[in-house]
Amino acid sequence: MIYAGIDLGGTSIKGALVTDKGEILRKKSIPAGAERSHREVVTDMANLILDLMTEEGLTPEEVASVGVGSPGAIDPEKGEVIFAANFADFRNVPMRSIMEEILEMPVYVDNDANVAALGESMFGAGEGCRNCVALTLGTGLGGGVIIDGKIFSGAFYGGAELGHQVIVVDGEPCTCGRKGCWEAYSSATALIRMGKEAALAHPDSQLGSLAGEGLAEMEAKTVFDAAQAGDEVAQGVIDVYIKYLAAGIVNTINVFQPEVLIVGGGVSAQGEKLMEPLREKVQQEVFGGQADKTQLRAATLGNDAGVIGAAMLGIE
Amino acid sequence: MIYAGIDLGGTSIKGALVTDKGEILRKKSIPAGAERSHREVVTDMANLILDLMTEEGLTPEEVASVGVGSPGAIDPEKGEVIFAANFADFRNVPMRSIMEEILEMPVYVDNDANVAALGESMFGAGEGCRNCVALTLGTGLGGGVIIDGKIFSGAFYGGAELGHQVIVVDGEPCTCGRKGCWEAYSSATALIRMGKEAALAHPDSQLGSLAGEGLAEMEAKTVFDAAQAGDEVAQGVIDVYIKYLAAGIVNTINVFQPEVLIVGGGVSAQGEKLMEPLREKVQQEVFGGQADKTQLRAATLGNDAGVIGAAMLGIE
Incomplete structure (x- = not known):
């Protein structure tokens, strides 16, 4: 069919x-x-x-x-x-x-x-699993939750707003009106913001020059490329980004404990450059030493x- | 039967x-x-x-x-x-x-x-609802999640650890090894810790005298009693406690959107003294203006x- x-x-x-x-x-x-x-x-x-x-x-x-x-x-x-x-x-x-x-x-x-x-969850990075959480790191931080093979979205279809959990009380302002939401630290938009802040503070860094005139060309990829080329300023931004991303992922695993947690969206195009340090950080923190239960994978179906x-x- | x-x-x-x-x-x-x-x-x-x-x-x-x-x-x-x-x-x-x-x-x-x-969820504050989250504010901060009338605990039965979501990255140390878990801010233990800190800083406050010699009698109730008697130091502690408690509750509603979120455990014995300011704070922050969907209630079955x-x- x-x-x-x-x-x-x-x-x-x-x-x-x-x-x-x-x-x-x-x-x-x-x-x-x-x-x-x-x-x-x-x-x-x-x-x-x-x-x-x-x-x-x-x-x-x-x-x-x-x-x-x-x-x-x-x-x-x-x-x-x-x-x-x-x-x-x-x-x-x-x-x-x-x-x-x-x-x-x-x-x-x-x-x-x-x-x-x-x-x-059905045909991509979660193939064959019945319990799965998928994140999209893009303009915002979107989340989808699959429980027992079905979409979970709460009693009134407004749940699974994973990006709108506060990870820093009184932190960065979020588009939803709260302060300190995970989205404000771990979306692609947040990474670009942190990249720009670091480039402004260190105009002579590779990150600063890669970002072009007025930092107009700063993308998530720019930060990863500069870090790959050995720029310490860019590496510092990625370390902080991954720390916050891991914090929210550990929260999500502690709550949903899915078989697979899938990281998708623009930032996930960095593949193992993102996933390897992320896995390491997440494994240190999952509750009850159960870090090995949930697999962390990059999305495979793209658009x-x-x-x-x-x-x-x-x-x- | x-x-x-x-x-x-x-x-x-x-x-x-x-x-x-x-x-x-x-x-x-x-x-x-x-x-x-x-x-x-x-x-x-x-x-x-x-x-x-x-x-x-x-x-x-x-x-x-x-x-x-x-x-x-x-x-x-x-x-x-x-x-x-x-x-x-x-x-x-x-x-x-x-x-x-x-x-x-x-x-x-x-x-x-x-x-x-x-x-x-079946016979207490959530009677008749199929989707419900219950918190226990005690020595720790325990959580139980009921989805579609059944206990939800993740793919490997280790989920629903609601107390172990970080709400303050790099915050207070938690028994689980992370820093900044909700439990470290919103358990009864956390309220007592905050009460002791405030009493030490303000030894002449009613909170300080109610807590007795060496603050040995400081309980969650002590802080509420002092605030009720008009002590500003105690009221300050409660305001901070409710702010953090609300942050985690809003996170939980944004993710699970249950019909009812039940607050139980020792602290919930304070009834409306806790619930009323808590509801007010939660309603300001729930995602997408859907605060009215999830009802916030104190537990009724006790032990x-x-x-x-x-x-x-x-x-x-």
């Missing part, structure tokens, strides 16, 4: 046809047009699935279901997007019913971070995690 | 016969004798159940099962206590098989904090939560 998935983002709508083994048969991306009415956006999502089916020569009978990973607060039971900040008209959007009307197929909707975690996980909502 | 429960502690073994409505028909407590061999301790536990049944005039056919809440690391599938620090001989104890041999009834074993959470929850392991 074939499953269709949609990964809705602020800039693009990605669609794919996926086998029950997690293999992508065909995928396609169109602009999100986030400034439009929700009906226009959701109609485009449905039409993208129809296009993919036509191109692949599939009849509606050959596609089991359509799953959608959407940003924002989602009610998966009703298939509604309660609110998504990046879209002009995304408030109480009956996404499932609009799409089912067009497609005449079962449609499932869940949060994008949850859906990406489901994808990684496809969302669309694969979305398709799998129908299997789950 | 009647269910038997045992709440094993470092000083006493509590046993009870409980109805499926959570009512205690009969209970009894005997010394734990924690210095003895595990077989002696576990045999006493089984005999306590037999005594209770005899006293209540019940035949083995009238009692459905026996549940045990034990301290330490537990494997509920095998019914084994892997390790419990307070007992001299509690390493890989086949508790279920020893008890089933004596009792010829089904025996279930789980961690004491988990079992107390189950009791509170019976463990024995009632243990009995309910057989119903679960």
Whole structure:
């Protein structure tokens, strides 16, 4: 059987046809047009699935279901997007019913971070495990929790906000209004902020010169590249970054104790340069000497995690 | 049907016969004798159940099962206590098989904090809810998590260690070896420590005089009593204590988003003197303005939560 998935983002709508083994048969991306009415956006999502089916020569009978990973607060039971900040008209959007009307197929909707975690847990770094936590280190710090093979998001679908646990009371301000959230220390944005602060304090460092005029080219990768080239200032930034990242990961393991904890998002592209020191730090601190139980792995599906996980909502 | 429960502690073994409505028909407590061999301790536990049944005039056919809440690391599938620090001989104890041999009834074993959470969620402050987190503010800060009516403790039964999430990186040392764990700020022990520090700094305060010679009588209650009597030093301690307690509770709500979060243990005896300022602080900070979803309540079963929850392991 074939499953269709949609990964809705602020800039693009990605669609794919996926086998029950997690293999992508065909995928396609169109602009999100986030400034439009929700009906226009959701109609485009449905039409993208129809296009993919036509191109692949599939009849509606050959596609089991359509799953959608959407940003924002989602009610998966009703298939509604309660609110998504990046879209002009995304408030109480009956996404499932609009799409089912067009497609005449079962449609499932869940949060994008949850859906990406489901994808990684089934066919990525967590393949074969039933209990898994996936982090996305990007603009923010997103988390998805899979318990017993299913997405966990609390009693009211607003849980699993792993990035919004305070690890430093009265610490750095967070976009959520609290101070000292893990996201404010361990997102890619936070690493860039720390990189810029260090480069300003040490303008003659390699980090400073790699970051370019006005530090405009500072990225997470810049800090890792400078450290790799032997720059002590950059290495200092990475040491601090990993210390905070490890603190939140140990918190998460102490609470969820998953089989696998997956680190994804832009920063995870650094692979073992990130993962090796991170594992070392985490293993020192996990409660009850149970550090060897949870495996720490870098994500493997990259940008496809969302669309694969979305398709799998129908299997789950 | 009647269910038997045992709440094993470092000083006493509590046993009870409980109805499926959570009512205690009969209970009894005997010394734990924690210095003895595990077989002696576990045999006493089984005999306590037999005594209770005899006293209540019940035949083995009238009692459905026996549940045990034990301290330490537990494997509920095998019914084994892997390790419990307070007992001299509690390493890989086949508790279920020893008890089933004596009792010829089904025996279930789980961690004491988990079992107390189950009791509170079924018949205490969380009555009727399927998703619930219960905290115990005592010597340590214990947590139990109920998801979909079942105890959640991670893939390897070592999760739900809510007290061992760092809320202040590089903060106060914790018994677990980390620095800055929630337990080090929000257990009763932590409140007493903060009370002593404040009394030492302000020996003329009411807090100082209430705490007695050498501060030997400082308890959690002492700090609340002094604050109630108008002592500003004590009120300052409580404000700080509630700030940290709220930080960890908001973290927990952001991650689990339970229907009810229950605050139990010695400190919770303060009732609304604790809960009212706590609710106010928590509501300011919960992610996505969803503070109204999770209800914050003081535990209602007191010391019976463990024995009632243990009995309910057989119903679960």
